[in-house]
Structure formats: structure tokens, C-alpha cells
Amino acid sequence: MTGTTDDAARPAPDRPWAHDAVGPRTKGLRLDGPATVADVLAGSPRVTDGAFSWPLLTLDDATLDHNVGVVARVCAERGVEHAPHVKTTMSRALFARQAAAGAWGATVATPAQLRTVRDWGVPRVLLANELLDPREIASLREDLARADAAGRADEVWLCVDSPHGVELLARGLAAAPAAVRARLGVLVELGVPGGRTGVRSTAAALDLARAVHAAGLRLLGVTGYEGSVAGGTSADELAAVAAWCDGLRDLGAAFVREGLAGVDEPLVLSAGGSSFLDVVLAELPGPVAGADGREVEVRVVVRSGAYVTHDHGFYSRTDPWSRIPGAEPLQGAATVWGQVLSVPEPGLAVCGIGRRDVSFDIDLPVALWLRSQSDDGWLPARELAGTRVTALNDQHLYLALDADEAGASQVTGPATAQVRPGDVVGFGISHPCTTFDRWRVAAVVRGDEVVDLATIDL
The missing domain is CATH 3.20.20.10 (Alanine racemase)
Structure with missing residues (x-):
């Protein structure tokens, strides 16, 4: 949720993806008509502004820089070339970071992806x-x-x-x-x-x-x-x-x-x-x-390829960077935010994200953050412990509150008392490839400020 990078890293309006089209049918955005990425970014928007809606996929800017930098440095130090597999994100904006860090080229899985990446100019x-x-x-x-x-x-x-x-x-x-x-x-x-x-x-x-x-x-x-x-x-x-x-x-x-x-x-x-x-x-x-x-x-x-966002599940368990001398562990950069639709009974919150929004092929998501509303607007996100995702439907997630899990003692008061309808929960993912294929745009953030929109191709 935190971290800063040099403001010069902010994508300029003339970067190619800044001209990509978005509109009322783009999930995560609340727009009245056709627009471009540059239009949405005008005025330094925040994720709580009117242009954005829940559910929303966000990527932490500083964490992306950390992950890309670690992999680039380790490969360079060992004389190994890197052609990151872009099937993970299929995002021109994210590959641009990898290329700028020294990637030899891009890896793809299908002829369609090959044509797409060549159209990017790789x-x-x-x-x-x-x-x-x-x-x-x-x-x-x-x-x-x-x-x-x-x-x-x-x-x-x-x-x-x-x-x-x-x-x-x-x-x-x-x-x-x-x-x-x-x-x-x-x-x-x-x-x-x-x-x-x-x-x-x-x-x-x-x-x-x-x-x-x-x-x-x-x-x-x-x-x-x-x-x-x-x-x-x-x-x-x-x-x-x-x-x-x-x-x-x-x-x-x-x-x-x-x-x-x-x-x-x-x-x-x-x-x-x-x-x-x-x-x-x-x-x-x-x-x-x-x-x-x-x-x-x-x-x-x-x-x-998956290293660019890493995750809070499969790749965090198999992370080779913790086993490479001199390397630094990678960090999960992706969060999918879903609004609490109902707290229908003690110990249960039902959130508005589901199989159409987040990966579930290896692990279920893990709740990381809670953002509440006040009369003056949205409050800063805070860590949410003592919870466990138990199931997903197409558009619903079942979040067990006050779950008897490690870290539950860190909750100030029972989670049931903290989570209310209308609040928003930020979930970490497991296996980024099958999260990105559910989105066409991800908000790159520094805290709550949106510094880029990474468009995602099929």
C-alpha cells in the first residue's frame, strides 16, 4: 500500500498505452463515454475518485519497480539474459518496465500473443x-x-x-x-x-x-x-x-x-x-x-514472467529469490478490491468479487486490507487480520471473520465488528496469470494516487 518512486517514472501522456481506449464497459472504471488512459490520468486521480469503481485491480508502483529491479540485477550479475514471459500480464505498460530494466526480449505462448507483442513494437x-x-x-x-x-x-x-x-x-x-x-x-x-x-x-x-x-x-x-x-x-x-x-x-x-x-x-x-x-x-x-x-x-x-507482480500464494511459497545468495525476496504487487455487499450473520461477510475477477485455480484469495467509509469519505486502508476466504461464486466471495488463523490476535476487536456493508476489502492473489486474464485495465498506484493505467490485451 505504500512506497514511492521518482516522479520521472510516471508515464508521460505520449507513451503508447496512454492513447489506449477505455470507456463505460471497462471493468474497474466508471466513465460516461469513450476516453483514453491519458484522459483518466489527467488531474492525478485517486482510487476513491469518481472515475474508479469496485471491483478494482491495483498494482503497487514501488513493488513493481522492486520486483523488476531484483530480477534484472540478478540476471545481469550472473551473465544471464532475460526474455520475460508476458503471457502473465499481456500489458504493454508492464513490459515497458521490464524492457527498460534490460530485458533481451519478450516471451509469448501463442501466435496471437506474438502478433500482439510485435504490434507493441517489441x-x-x-x-x-x-x-x-x-x-x-x-x-x-x-x-x-x-x-x-x-x-x-x-x-x-x-x-x-x-x-x-x-x-x-x-x-x-x-x-x-x-x-x-x-x-x-x-x-x-x-x-x-x-x-x-x-x-x-x-x-x-x-x-x-x-x-x-x-x-x-x-x-x-x-x-x-x-x-x-x-x-x-x-x-x-x-x-x-x-x-x-x-x-x-x-x-x-x-x-x-x-x-x-x-x-x-x-x-x-x-x-x-x-x-x-x-x-x-x-x-x-x-x-x-x-x-x-x-x-x-x-x-x-x-x-x-510471474515475478513482475509476484503474488500472495503459489509464487510466494516457491519464491526462488529467497534461495539466491545476494537476492532480495520478491513482493506481491497486485490487489483486487471488492466491496462488502452483506454481513448477513456473525462471522461472515460477502464481498462483490468472484471467479470473474480473481484467480482461484491454485489458491483462494487472501484478505489483506480493509477500507471503511465515513461521513467525510473513504478512510485510509488498514491491515485486516483474522479472516479467511472460504469460497467463491461467479460474483461473490465468502469471507469468514474472526477466523481462528495465525495473526487473528493482531485484530483490534473482533473482525465482525470492523467489517460493515459498503466497506472495501483488498485481496491478495495466488497465480497472477489467471487474475490478469479477467481484467482489461489495472490501476498502478502509489498509496491511493493512480499514477498509471496498465491496459491488458487478450
Whole structure:
């Protein structure tokens, strides 16, 4: 709720998202007609002003700066490049912070996200999946051709995990000039049995790398998602992630020994890194040996994305930053505010947020703040302890008051006596990806002052 940053960080009206359209149908805003982000920000508004309504998603400005800064510093100190996965927020304003902090590029999950991010003007994008639609391959080819014609140094990297995918890619780029083909980088994806995408064995990965090389495509190296290896951070699970990272390095070294990658440019090794970045940083960097014993440089590119807002649930439990020497723990930046609609019985408050407003796929939200009304307006938010979210409907949240939870003793008087209809409760989230997909705008705040509106694309 608190924190300040330099006023120069406030987005200027000519920043691109300042011209994004909002209006009466934009959740969280109370507008009479079409407007722009710049219109809403005029006059230094506050979240309690008439332009805003409940429910409302807010992002703490200082916390965003802290999280982005910590990740950028740790990656830079260890010589690791960062292409944050923007599927978490799909917000141009938030990626601008990451880019300003030194991000190499952006990672996306789908062709639609690729087109969106390229439309933002991002010059380097990593598509963390295989491209299998010939129409999308043609669209990408045309995009890269336009960049080449304009003299821009743009490039797009993508994954392959099947011979069919390699064949489609080679066919779609067959007529493209060599300069255009050189702008496309290919990473063979290594998966794990029962996991998500990616070939299931090093032998299959080598065969696929040979096919990429034979097709005349630019093979950069190998990629994968270590989150499929473990669901927690016990010693055994961290050891399993480390073994997976070692296997990724070994596979990349095999590419180098066969002359498939790492010949004219460094070998690329890419991993996710949101929950296990400590292991990734410890295991992946460092040169690999070529067939002739020479050392080949390795480029490690991590794709951590959820860190930008962190959370008060899943990522706070698996936070690798608490395990990285010299790093600082990340902080939850996102709060979803919902008005208390009813206190129908002792020990229960029903709030006006639900499954259409906040994530629930991993954990239910956690109540953090209480804001009450007085005759003179809204009072400052204060911490709310001794409560527990028990259920969500589409538009309703059930908040148990005076819950027998750790911290209940910090409440001055019973929570039931504090929470009244019309009050507003601020909730922390678990898993930011599935909160952001429920919003099209988030208010970036310093205290109650709204310093930016981060628009969110699909």
C-alpha cells in the first residue's frame, strides 16, 4: 500500500498505452463515454475518485519497480539474459518496465500473443511453443520480411518438438530470402514424460536437431520448462530440477559436438525460471566443450514472467529469490478490491468479487486490507487480520471473520465488528496469470494516487 518512486517514472501522456481506449464497459472504471488512459490520468486521480469503481485491480508502483529491479540485477550479475514471459500480464505498460530494466526480449505462448507483442513494437520475441498453422508461419515470414526491408534488427525465436513442425516451418520459409530466414531462430524443446510439450528423449531431440539443420533453418540450441519436473521445493524436488538442467546442458553440448549449433554463434539454453531460477542459474551457465575440445560460449535465456507482480500464494511459497545468495525476496504487487455487499450473520461477510475477477485455480484469495467509509469519505486502508476466504461464486466471495488463523490476535476487536456493508476489502492473489486474464485495465498506484493505467490485451 505504500512506497514511492521518482516522479520521472510516471508515464508521460505520449507513451503508447496512454492513447489506449477505455470507456463505460471497462471493468474497474466508471466513465460516461469513450476516453483514453491519458484522459483518466489527467488531474492525478485517486482510487476513491469518481472515475474508479469496485471491483478494482491495483498494482503497487514501488513493488513493481522492486520486483523488476531484483530480477534484472540478478540476471545481469550472473551473465544471464532475460526474455520475460508476458503471457502473465499481456500489458504493454508492464513490459515497458521490464524492457527498460534490460530485458533481451519478450516471451509469448501463442501466435496471437506474438502478433500482439510485435504490434507493441517489441523487436525480439521468443514463442515458447511450436508453430503448426501454415497461415501463422506465412504471417511470421511476412512480418520478418517487413522488418528486414525497414533495416531493423528484429528476430523471432520459436520451439520445435516434432518432425512435422520442422517440415511445416521449412516449407513455409522455403521461398524467403536468406536474410529473412536468418531472423528466425529455432530451439529444440526437451520435455519430460507426463509433462507438457517437448520431445521425451535426448535421442529424439538429436534427431529433431538434425532435421532442423538439414532444412537449412537457424538452430540456436535447446529449451524446456523445468516446472514440469517438480511441484514443490523440497531438497529432492530441487535435485530433480538440477538433474533436468544438467540434461539440458548435455543435450546442447551434443548439438555442438555434431556441428548442429554453437558454430557461428553461442549455443542457446533456455528455461522458465519462475519457481526454480536459483537452480537454473546454478546449473545452466558456463561454456560447453565442442568436438575438438574447444570451449563454446553458452547464452542462457530465462523466461520468468510471474515475478513482475509476484503474488500472495503459489509464487510466494516457491519464491526462488529467497534461495539466491545476494537476492532480495520478491513482493506481491497486485490487489483486487471488492466491496462488502452483506454481513448477513456473525462471522461472515460477502464481498462483490468472484471467479470473474480473481484467480482461484491454485489458491483462494487472501484478505489483506480493509477500507471503511465515513461521513467525510473513504478512510485510509488498514491491515485486516483474522479472516479467511472460504469460497467463491461467479460474483461473490465468502469471507469468514474472526477466523481462528495465525495473526487473528493482531485484530483490534473482533473482525465482525470492523467489517460493515459498503466497506472495501483488498485481496491478495495466488497465480497472477489467471487474475490478469479477467481484467482489461489495472490501476498502478502509489498509496491511493493512480499514477498509471496498465491496459491488458487478450
